[in-house]
Amino acid sequence: MGVTPAGPVSLTARLAALDTCALSDALDGYGRAGVLAGLRPLWPVPRVVVGRVRTLRVGPREPGAGPTVHLGTQLVETAEPGDVVLVDAGGRTDVSSWGGILSTAATRAGIAGIVIDGACRDIGESEQLGLPVFGRAVVPTSARGRIVQLGMDEEITVCGVPARTGDLLVADVCGAVLVPQDLAEQAVELAERIAARERDMVAAVRSGRSVVDVMHDSQFPSPR
Numbered sequence: 633m634g635v636t637p638a639g640p641v642s643l644t645a646r647l648a649a650l651d652t653c654a655l656s657d658a659l660d661g662y663g664r665a666g667v668l669a670g671l672r673p674l675w676p677v678p679r680v681v682v683g684r685v686r687t688l689r690v691g692p693r694e695p696g697a698g699p700t701v702h703l704g705t706q707l708v709e710t711a712e713p714g715d716v717v718l719v720d721a722g723g724r725t726d727v728s729s730w731g732g733i734l735s736t737a738a739t740r741a742g743i744a745g746i747v748i749d750g751a752c753r754d755i756g757e758s759e760q761l762g763l764p765v766f767g768r769a770v771v772p773t774s775a776r777g778r779i780v781q782l783g784m785d786e787e788i789t790v791c792g793v794p795a796r797t798g799d800l801l802v803a804d805v806c807g808a809v810l811v812p813q814d815l816a817e818q819a820v821e822l823a824e825r826i827a828a829r830e831r832d833m834v835a836a837v838r839s840g841r842s843v844v845d846v847m848h849d850s851q852f853p854s855p856r
């Protein structure tokens with residue numbers, strides 16, 4: 633845990649001071665996957681979103697299946713403030729996996745954000761609530777009668793990246809990165825060093841040094 637004159641800083645606060653690019657580079661440094669490629673903010677979210685993952689897996693409703701709970705509702709009701717809902721919808725963009733009623737409940741539960749390997753609807757409602765939603769697309773088509781919850785808090789694979797409840801997730805204007813729980817402390821430390829190196833490189837360019845020189849592989853060695 634990092635320490636400031638005011639005391640220890642939580643991992644979440646340190647992640648919020650970073651960004652997805654620094655964390656992607658840090659995971660590269662450890663040879664681990666984490667970038668959820670293809671996901672982006674579905675409204676112009678103005679901040680870095682950080683939280684503890686809760687996983688949700690959804691898929692097609694069986695023909696003739698009876699009434700069932702709406703996907704995600706049990707997860708929202710058991711969420712802790714600061715959680716991020718990570719939805720494995722298999723990349724489907726023809727049907728929504730999240731909507732405004734769910735966002736209203738998620739906001740009341742203190743959920744920090746929704747990240748979907750798939751699509752959502754009612755995005756204007758989520759924006760009005762200030763609830764960040766990341767995903768592949770927005771589509772008006774309802775989940776009702778089409779897709780259902782298949783599991784929650786189980787290991788899922790999202791955009792080719794394995795994810796579990798308890799992992800950390802960072803999302804911003806550039807996309808979303810999953811930080812595995814077992815690597816979180818080390819990834820944050822390395823990302824902080826990467827961010828410091830980038831600040832030094834930008835300062836060198838601003839001071840008039842040639843960008844050819846500053847970005848040459850022989851200069852500003854990688855922190856790992």
Ligand SMILES: O=C([O-])CC(=O)C(=O)O
Nearest residue numbers: 731732733734774775776
């Ligand atoms: O019917 C749905 O797909 C869910 C929905 O719109 C909402 O949560 O508001």
Ligand SMILES: [Mg+2]
Nearest residue numbers: 731732733754
């Ligand atoms: Mg709705």
